[in-house]
Amino acid sequence: MSETPAIRLSGLRKSFGSVEAVAGIDLEIADGEFFSMLGPSGSGKTTVLRMIAGFELPTAGTVSLSGRDVTRLPPFERDVNTVFQDYALFPHMSVLENVEYGLRVRKVPRRERRERALRALASVRLEGFETRRPSAMSGGQRQRVALARALVNRPRVLLLDEPLGALDAKLREQMQVELKEIQRDVGITFVFVTHDQAEALTMSDRVAVFDQGRINQVGTPEEVYERPASAFVASFVGTSNLLSGAAAKALIGRDGTFSVRPEKVHMGTSGVPGTVAEVIYAGAVTRYVVDLDAGARMVVVDRDRRELRGQSVCLSWQDEHVVEIKENADAA
């Protein structure tokens, strides 16, 4: 990590009327990092992105890019580019004109403009589409045009607002890999907004988990998944078995809130007794919902499907897979 972060947000707040969309955010994103903002819709992640891009003026706090305070600068004076959720391609321009746009308004000479645009289109594997209109392209292709249009300007930071949201599952996975590759190639900072936890875990160097306008936890995907800092993170990132109150005391042996991931729980003949209430087959894995005699409900993931509904089973897990959740005052 270099000394000056690519993006620094301090005390960032945004209210729309009486609704506080962003309720105080402090965050540093390093140069060249693939950083994800993960959260349910309405958690404030897109508003933070729009404040970094310059589309929204913060109610309080500052946005710095590479150490320079840009809080009050308009979007066209910031060295960031955005890939929009709906792509926002100009419908009256060809693909090449779309990609050239940023260079054209910055008065880059025609020849250089064309060269760079063609190279950007090649980097997203869209050679031969130069004269097409966006309306004559598929969702995945439009997505790539939007990416090329942003990258051609060689911004210091690329903001991506749920860019894969409109694509079908297969194409999503493919684009996730491609985006990661492109980010490694160009070496610029990517800030990626998503509500899909699997997507955030797969692609990011670090993830910030948003809830109700605040950040619950920032960390590597592994940290966020294995060591959730709040009950919200534990349940939003992947699925978790949360134990608290009497059940926690009975099963773990002390007071507090604990999280155990379903895939860490073993179902066999020894351990805590319970009854299988539901068997959910999901292809690669099968989920078993078990009602424990101690009074809690746990989900167990197993590779094999067995007809165990209504039968008695025993659950066991290792102590190292039990994560104690220390709730901070403001988390839900």
Added chain:
Amino acid sequence: MTLSAWSRWGLRVFMALGLLFIYVPLLLILVNSFNGDRTFAWPPHDFTTRWWSAAWHNGGARDALWTSVKAGLGATAIALVLGTMVSFAVQRFKFFGRDTVSLLIILPIALPGIVTGIALDSAWRSVIEPLGLGKGLFSVIVGHATFCVVVVYNNVLARLRRTGTSLEEASADLGAAPGQTFRFVTFPMIRSALLAGGLLAFALSFDEIIVTTFTAGPGITTLPIWIFNNLFRPNQAPVVNVVAAVLIVLSVVPVWFAQRLAGPAAGASRT
């Protein structure tokens, strides 16, 4: 929705009757403009282009046509500028009384022409004439602009609503200053809406007679007024037919173009 055979036929008959009711009189005028008989005896006995050449050489009609074109162009120009500006203000900004402004802009098209006419007439007499600007062609243009603004406003507003602001945000994000964004993105987006609104505005102005009557200065005769003045002079009747036929064609063409440009949703509501 499925309809019974009876109601389907019923609807067809009523539609045919409705269309006949509107278009037979118009056809009659076209046919009569070629009718050789001076009293328009029906059915026409002989075909003549005599009235057309008489109309062509009629100085009064030509002057009136030219006046109408000038008034139409002037009113359209004012409407384009003001209508576009208001629609941007209403669609893109939140301000106190925005809905009221929107209503006030649309109101003149619903206001009876006679009321607009009287109001403009007295305003011109009591306020503007004392300032040294008498009624003339300009007062007609201003009068027409009051309702022409509405069609431009409606067309541009609908377009702005449909396109949203995301393209303009994308443009700014890519480094375009506001002027560049307008030139390269916003204007191309609303261009066809402007053309459609302008054509409708011109068509509205071109056949306007009530407001014109109240706002025209001495010596200003638009084509509809000329027709009205000459309609009951027996000698002029055949020529009036020709002029009316020309007027039909001139009004239909821009409306047809405007329809094709704006799509079915953005028609005007005044004839």
